[in-house]
Amino acid sequence: MDEGLGEEAAGNDAVASGLADELSRRLTNSDPVPPPPLTETCDPSKPAPRILCEERHDGTADDADLRALDHGLASKWRQKEKLKTTSVVLVLCLNIGVDPPDVIKISPCARLECWVDPMSAQPAKAMEHIGKNLQAQYERWQPRARIKMHLDPTVEDVKKLVGMSRRNAKNERVLFHYNGHGVPRPTANGEIWVFNSRYTQYIPLSIYELQSWLGTPCIYVLDCSAAGLIVNALRQLMEQRSNDALRGMGGIYPGMPPGGAGGGAPDHLREVIVLGACGAGEQLPQNPDLPADVFTACLTTPIKVALRWFCSRSLMRHDGLTKDLIDRIPGKQTERKTPLGELNWIFTAITDTIAWNVLPRPLFQKLFRSDLLVASLFRNFLLAERVMTAAGCTPVSYPRLPPTHQHPMWQAWDLAAEMCLMQLPTLSSDEQAEFTPSTFFSEQLTAFELWLAHGSRDKKPPEQLPIVLQVLLSQVHRLRALVLLGRFLDMGPWAVELALSVGIFPYVLKLLQTTSSDLRSTLVFIWAKVLALDRSCQADLVKDSGHLYFIRYLDSVDGHIDLYSRAQAAFVLSVICDGHPKGQALCAGSQLLAVLLRWLRSLAPVSITYGPPGHPLLLRWLFLCIGKLCEDIPEFSLHAIREGAADILVQLLTSPLPEIRAASIFGLACLIHSCPDPADPAHHGAAAGGAGGAGPVPDHPGLTLTPSEDRLPAERLIAGAVTQVVYDPAVLVRTELAVLFARFVRGHGPAVREAMALQQRRLEEAVAQARAASMDDGSGRPRSSPGQPGDAGWSGGHQGGAAGVQRVPSAPPGAAAGGAGADAGAAPAGGAAGGSQQAVLYGRIAEAITALALDPAPKVARLGRDVLRIAQFELSFAAAPGAGAYAANGSLSPRRGDAAGSFAAKLKPRSWRSSFTIAGLPNLSRISADPHDPHNTASASSSYNPSTSVPGAGAVGPGGGGASSGPAVAMMRRMTPGAAGSGGAAASAATSTSASPPSPGRDVPLAYSRHPYTLRTVPDAGAGAAASPLGGLSDYEGQGHPGGGAGGHHYMDARAHGGGGLAGAMLGAGGAQGQDPGVPHVPIPKSQIYALSCEYFRRPMLEPQSSAWRESDGAKLCPWTAPVDPERKARRRAMMEGAAGLSRGMRTPKLRDQLHSIESGPEPVCALAFHPYHQVLVSADARGTLKAHTYPDTKLLNAFHVTNGAPLSESRGQPPSRVGFLRHINEADGPLLLAGSADGAVRVWRSYLNSGEQRMATALQAVPIHLLPTPSFPAVYAWSACASHLYSAGGKQPDYVYVWDLLREHCHSVLPLTPGGTGAAATPGGVVPPGVAWPAAGGGTAPATVGVEQLLHSVLDPNLLVPVCTDGTLRVFDLRASAAPRMVLQPLGRAPLVGSVLEPGGKPGLVVVASEKGEMRWIDLRGGSGGPGGGAAAAAGGAEDGGAAGGAGTGTGGVDVAATVRAVQAHTKGGVCALAGHPVAPLLATGTSSQVVKIWTDEGDVVGTLRPGSSSALLTPHKVGPITCMAFHPFQPTLAAAGMDHCTVYELYDPAGHMATSRS
Secondary structure (H helix, E strand, O other): OHHHHHHHHHHHHHHHHHHHHHHHOEOOOOOOOOOOOOOOOOOOOOOOOOOOOOOOOOOOOOOOOHHHOOHHHOOOOOOOOOOOEEEEEEEEOOOOOOOOOOOOOOOOOOOOEOOEOHHHOOHHHHHHHHHHHHHHHHHHHOOOOEEEEEEOOOHHHHHHHHHHHHHHHOOOEEEEEEEOOOOOOOOOOOEEEEEOOOOOOEEEEEHHHHHHHHOOOEEEEEEOOOHHHHHHHHHHHHHHHHHHHHOOOHHHOOOOOOOOOOOHHHHHHOOEEEEEOOOOOOOOOOOOOOOOOHHHHHHHOHHHHHHHHHHHHOHHHHOOOOHHHHHOOOOOOOOOOOHHHHHHHHHHHHHHHHHHHHOOHHHHHHHHOOOHHHHHHHHHHHHHHHHHHHOOOOOEEEOOOOOOOOOOHHHHHHHHHHHHHOOHHHHHHOOOOOOOOOOHHHHHHHHHHHHHHHOOOOOOOOOOHHHHHHHOOOOOOHHHHHHHHHHHHOOOHHHHHHHHHHOOHHHHHHHOOOOOHHHHHHHHHHHHHHHHHOOOHHHHHHHOOOHHHHHHHHHOOOOOOOHHHHHHHHHHHHHHHOOOHHHHHHHHHOOHHHHHHHHHHHHOOOOOOOOOOOHHHHHHHHHHHHHHHHOOOHHHHHHHHHOOHHHHHHHHHHOOOHHHHHHHHHHHHHOOOOOOOOOOOOOOHHHHOOOOOOEEOOOOOOOEEOOOOOHHHHHHHHHHHOHHHHHOOOHHHHHHHHHHHHHHHHHOHHHHHHHHHHHHHHHHHHHHHHHHHHHHOOOOOOOOOOOOOOOOOOOOOOOOOOOOOOOOOOOOHHHHHHHOOOOOOOOOOOOOOOOOHHHHHHHHHHHHHHHHHOOOOHHHHHHHHHHHHHOOEEEEEOOOHHHHOEOOOOOEOOOOOOOHHHHHHHOOOOOOOOOOOOOOOOOOOOOOOOOOOOOOOOOOOOOOOOOOOOOOOOOOOOOOOOOOOOOOOOOOOOOOOOOOOOOOOOOOOOOOOOEEOOOOOOOOOOOOOOOOEEEEEOOOHHHHHHHOOOOOOOHHHHOOOOOOOOOOOHHHOOOHHHOOOOOOOOHHHOHHHOOOOOOOOOOOOOOOHHHHHHHHHHOOOEOOHHHHHHHOHHHHHOHHHOOOOHHHHHHHHHHHHHHHHHHHOOOOOEEEEEEEEEEOOOOOEEEEEEOOOOOEEEEEEOOOEEEEEEOOOOEEEEEEEOOOOOEHHHHOOOOOOOEEEEEEEOHHHOOEEEEEEOOOEEEEEEOOOOOOOOEEEEEEEOOOOOOOOOOOEEEEEEEEOOOOEEEEEEEOEEEEEEEEEOOOOEEEEEEEOOOOOOOOEOOOOOOOOOOOOOOOOOOOOOOOOOOEEEEEEOOOOOOEEEEEEOOOOEEEEEOOOOOOOOEEEOOOOOOOEEEEEEOHHHOOOEEEEEEOOOEEEEEEHHHOOOOOOHHHHHHHHHHHOOOOOOOOOOOOOOOEOOEEEEEEEOOOOOOEEEEEEOOOOOEEEEEEOOOOEEEEEOOOOEEEEEOOOOOOOOOOOOOOOOOOEEEEOOOOOEEEEEOOOEEEEEEEEEOOOOEOOOOO
16 A cells, blocks of 8 residues: 555656646746847848737727626626525334335335334334434434424424424525325325324325425425325425516415515525425335335435445345445545545545536536535435436436436446445455555546547536546545646636536635645646636635735745746735735735735846746736735835835836836836825815825725825825836836826826816917917918917817816917926926926826827827816817818818919928928927926936836926835936027928938928817816717817717717727717716726736636637637738748849839829828738828728728728818828738828727728837927838837937837837937847936037938848938938947038938948939948947037037038949939839839929939820829829839829839739
């Protein structure tokens, strides 16, 4: 026996090690291990990585999205009300010595009653002996039950006995056992027989009368002939009363609870259970091998009956196996290591398995899992059916059970019984003999393991699951059973629900009391799966102190516990605390916070970018667990802040993983108490840091809120520390930021409302000034200075009194400039010197909230507007004069009714984009960036850096003020934008793919910011709803558009297509949302990172289920996460490579005769992009409408607005957002469309070719912008496919280039255009090298007047970036050392550049530039004089000479010498406004405002010239209008040029090589 146990122990060790390995090898679907860092060189020949294909990349999904798919399974397994059988009534009518008149006994016949021969003693003594035996048999199944017995009773005896038992049981179950072997069989009317007082007559007792005494719930055990008659009578009674109860008549029946109307009474009526020995027309068996009360014996002594019955039918009866030997089987039924105990254990497992496999789940739960005595009786009832069916009787029951006597599991019982009985002779004769345990459980586990290898949700559930449950009781097989159970639970929520329904919960709860170390990892895994399905188990864990097990496990120093398993423990603890104050209190009292902080301090240093497997998952759940521990309990939050939790969480905002950053924001949000100040809402104690009055917490009646001197300053520091997160590139992070601000606004309402009111006044002043300026001049000519009025300004505000906004007089420009803007982090009126630091901080927070409400992602914008409504404000978009004739971001929007000559007159060289300015607005660019620091100095050390946020953002953290337990949170100062004066260099529009749109005018900066808007207070609940039925619907949306008004903006509803864009999601902002403090508040948005993280544990985590789930259910849930078919991907790549090869081999390109002219609509096209392998041209117009046309047949495939996906019919109601950059990413994996707007908003769309199926994958703000409508530079972009980097420049910090890593979704680096600025590249992990100072505001440098017109990125050398600046310079950056430009070239002197092409035709180091006057030059970057430090020296010299570059000189002595290879006068009449180059083919193209298109070779030879109306060599007359943008196909020799209302596609071929353009 010892050897067997040793082998078993060795096997357990092997299983334990295998389990550890298996649990370690999990695929993290929602928690991806970050990809390896990029090396210094990126190989362009390798396929680009697939990006933006994770589940979180869905910017248009609603909050209650598809992840709630299987949540309905939760809690179905748990019984609503468990009953106990507390009283037992035993009624025995034996009348020993007198046989009933309707029974004819055979000889020999069955005589034993409760294993006692009635004829062995005097009838009275025998009767007493039988009664005591029956009572003892029931006591073994329910020791605590009160058992009352009466032998040969009368009707009155039964009534008294039953009434007493019902009173004792109260609402619990009563068992009524009736033995009628000494009386006649029941009558057809439902009557049983008892005796009169003299025992001379049989007296009938109606079952209806008995039921009225017994009441419910109850259970009948009827051991008599024709018991089926009583079962039928009771069934009819129950059905009749159920029907009457449904009709409201349930109370008229005695014994039934009153008030039966509705669905309550039938539940009680169903609590009547009946077990009968035989059918209505059957008699009890008289087989002498069976006892006379064989039914009772099966129910109360099943093992004895089963072994005797098996022996009587087995050949073993001839081998000396007698009944006496069976009765002397050694052991106890409660000791599983003994023969009798093991047989009882196996019998329980088999009967449970039979019942679970044949019964419906609800019935199994009711009969086998709610009451221990009922469960035992029904297990034994299955044996009675088997035994008595063989004797010619059929036991009956209510509820009726299906036949089970032929179930295959009975054969397993026979085998186990035979193996045990074979050892009995030896065990009885030899006391030293050892019992050999059965192999039953081991074999059943093997069968279960085989099912796991081949089973699935679509197949029949494993029949061995109840046996696995029983095996958990065995120390020998427990580990193996737990491992297999864990694998089963990992198959999905359906598997967890099955395991819970079979009854696993109390077993795994009990196992938490064990100290075995080999079970810990598996138990934690199982509990993670259980709690992921049903959070209600938290109460059971807390009740049994189960939280201590997981805290000790998380805090264990055992090196064999991997990080994944610790993350599971953290998840379990977070669920225990989730919305459960008692769980939070117990975990806090058990030092959970200290354990979490110890782990965070070891994992959280920013220097650890890519940790071991499981590091990101554990780090995330540590954050989430801290948040749930402190959520809505201010005492815990304050304690956590004092212990340094907030400092660690802020530090991790620099993580390269979006999930970590989002979890960090979640933890910080939970440290902010969300209950409103119980003091008067008009009281500004929160702003002053004072304590409000104490009051009850609405959600937690046991807690009171007392704002403390410590908590409020700490919360202000937290909110200030995260303000720059509004520029985080991940939508998930910004949604969590909105939740944080919602909690902050709820707890700091008065101070935030005061800051919002100040911002509202500034916006109104700006609107009033712009309106006044537009009224002063109606000439329609743009002004040369933003300080002078012009008609191109915009007017805002609401007409009438519907908005409820009080107008204020326009402040002078100096006051507005000194007051604030988005740049200023403004102090209150009266100046920063007189205002408090707290007011300044609240002002920054108000700006950050407004930025979220204007977020490019509809999901974030919707949440941001919810935060505004909590603060009792809402956005209102202003209308542009002339019925929206001009776009808010600087593009002219002509109508078809305008005369062509008038439009052409406005399209003078370089002037088409400068036709609109915001006139009359003060110059806000010189405002101090930080009121705390008038000298604009900044420290190099920061707890938050631009690896995830943008320096120069519109809102920053505090510079000081407030108490904190840890180090002060010092956020980066913003950069001061340069003064936008007349005569300075102006901004340029963004470029399209391989294209160079025309240059803007050099006289005035453009207004590339959000559409003009104001803030307005939410009206009161009554007046507001009546005055403004659409609430936040803007004036812009309601004026001058056919789709405006209440009935036109169907797409503006936040529920449609994931919400609106800039003006979307505003329909729900009024009416019901317009509330005073007495109206129920707007609910705080729910966190998405917590729900998304919990989903990870609901899904398969082990292989191979994990891969199978991602390919099946995961692909259905989020189709964009499905892996791409390798064959399809290979075909796409072959198509692209084949087209590129044909283009690369062109020598003498020629134009085809056929042109493809596409009607682009009334708005001028700003950007073009060809689909990589379909003949589809995507265009974007000045209003932001994206259109996809096929260019052979000019069919419109899809059209929608870039901001929110609104279809073309509703896009007119959207605020304009001019798109200047289009690029396809993930070309071989199914292209995504990246659209960059002039206001710095970048949006990525998928499924954009299918009408109505477009979905936003993600959106980000690529450059910081002015929140106030302020003149600024338009954003320009470039894309690096191999590195997945997006380069952007413009906005209010035009002298910096931002590098965004879209693979990891963080800001990779910031590049300064001038050496006077400070900047450095971050490492790929997002960590700033020590000692690197990021750009600070001002810093004593000259005002920045240099913007970027175009960004050129090399395809051949991914480390080469060339910004083309507004001063005509090319600044060459080596991205490996990007602290300053390596070379500054000015190829055309002071002449501005209208277009530039890097590496035309794939020639390395070559740049082609063009001027407005028509000159084209070929520059070889390898021949310039730049080198290490060359750019810096040149820039320094230029600054001394006072050059216009503001840091790079304008003369030959201030810049590097450009190596000009070739110069060509492309257009003698000038007017060049576009230059494009093919990335592979030797082709260039130029376009002019006079509608001339020329196609060139890369050597400067003309391929073809197309003029207006020219058709000599063309089948279709050429008409395109003044060229606005041009683009080449990335692979095929095809060119697209866009004009006023047409896009023309030109195809080229090489006749010398007989090569034609591929038409794939």
